Each structure stands twice: as structure tokens, then as C-alpha cells.
Amino acid sequence: MKKVLLLASGSGSNVENIINYFATTSHDISFEVIANKKDAGVFERAKRLQIPAHYYPKSRFENGDFAQFVKNFQPDLIVLAGFLLLFPADVVKDFPNKIINIHPALLPNYGGKGMYGHHVHEAVLANKEAFTGITIHYVNEQYDKGEIILQEKTNIENCTTADEIAQKVHELEYKFFPIVVEKLLFG
Numbered sequence: 169m170k171k172v173l174l175l176a177s178g179s180g181s182n183v184e185n186i187i188n189y190f191a192t193t194s195h196d197i198s199f200e201v202i203a204n205k206k207d208a209g210v211f212e213r214a215k216r217l218q219i220p221a222h223y224y225p226k227s228r229f230e231n232g233d234f235a236q237f238v239k240n241f242q243p244d245l246i247v248l249a250g251f252l253l254l255f256p257a258d259v260v261k262d263f264p265n266k267i268i269n270i271h272p273a274l275l276p277n278y279g280g281k282g283m284y285g286h287h288v289h290e291a292v293l294a295n296k297e298a299f300t301g302i303t304i305h306y307v308n309e310q311y312d313k314g315e316i317i318l319q320e321k322t323n324i325e326n327c328t329t330a331d332e333i334a335q336k337v338h339e340l341e342y343k344f345f346p347i348v349v350e351k352l353l354f355g
Contacts, residue, residue, distance in 0.1 A: 169196045170353050173243040175251040176203050180210025182249035182270065182341055187217050189346035195354060200241065204229065204253055226253060235259050245353055248307060252284055257309045267307040268352065270345050272337045274319055275303040279312030289330035289337065298325050300333060302340045304348050320344050
């Protein structure tokens with residue numbers, strides 16, 4: 169059985185999408201969810217999907233509690249799906265090329281600290297970009313600097329709001345993120 173640790177800071181729509189994707193496959197896989205915000209919507213999704221979920225505030229990432237949890241859990245893959253904290257360097261070191269993240273833009277553009285979610289879409293809109301997309305990448309010790317696994321783009325020339333851009337980006341996320349997870353786990 170493959171074990172996957174899913175991390176989120178918000179609603180958890182990508183977490184739910186990944187779990188639902190694997191529910192339609194014959195793969196033997198188990199999930200656990202970690203969130204760093206007590207009121208994150210991902211907890212409600214995890215409860216509804218009957219997936220174990222744990223609250224780890226920022227302090228528990230900094231004091232080594234999270235690193236110990238990961239060592240005990242021994243995941244085959246760690247998936248950051250809307251997780252907003254800088255990932256602990258000791259876990260990156262202990263699990264090389266086993267931690268991935270999704271970013272709602274075509275890196276290296278619109279990446280780095282503070283560039284997430286709507287902030288990215290508003291910046292893309294303000295710069296009148298013709299295209300945006302998603303980047304799925306390995307996690308290293310810096311925000312959005314890990315080796316790129318996959319990029320997919322979408323035309324946004326007709327988008328007039330950040331919400332319209334977000335909708336097009338979400339479509340890419342929901343389509344490609346589970347497929348990348350599957351390929352990394354099962355080849």
C-alpha cells in the first residue's frame with residue numbers, strides 16, 4: 169500500500185480532488201491530511217471523506233513535531249495542495265524528490281513568498297498576460313524554486329477578472345494534479 173500525506177492551508181479542494189480521483193482507480197493507497205490552520209476547510213472535507221486529518225500550527229513545523237510525524241508515517245509521497253508555509257528543510261532533506269507542490273502560475277513567473285492563490289491571479293491580470301497556468305514541482309528549501317515536473321498553460325486573453333483566471337487555473341489543477349501524483353507513485 170502506498171501512503172500519501174496531503175498538506176493544505178485552506179479549503180482543500182485539491183485534496184478532495186486527489187482523493188476522489190484515486191477512489192476511482194484500483195490503486196492501493198491511503199491518505200492522511202495535515203493543515204496548519206485550525207479553521208481550514210480541508211478538515212470538513214477530510215471528515216466527509218473519512219480521511220484522518222491533523223492540525224499542526226506553524227510552531228509544530230518549527231519545533232520538529234512535524235518532522236517526527238513524517239518520519240513515523242513514512243509516506244511514499246508528500247503533496248502540498250494549497251499549503252502556504254515554507255516547508256521544513258529537515259523534512260526536505262530526509263525525503264528528497266518525495267515532496268511536491270502545485271503553484272497557480274507558470275513558474276518562475278509569479279512565484280515566491282506571498283505569491284499564492286488570488287494574489288497570483290491579480291498580478292497576472294494586472295500585467296495583462298495572455299496565458300497563465302500551473303506548475304507542479306518538487307519542493308526544496310525555497311518557495312517555488314524546486315525542479316519542475318509539469319507545466320500546463322491556458323489562454324486568459326478574454327478574462328477580465330482574477331476570479332475568471334482562477335476558474336481556468338483550477339480546471340488545470342483538477343485535471344493534472346492527480347495524474348502527476350499517480351505517475352510519481354505508480355510509474
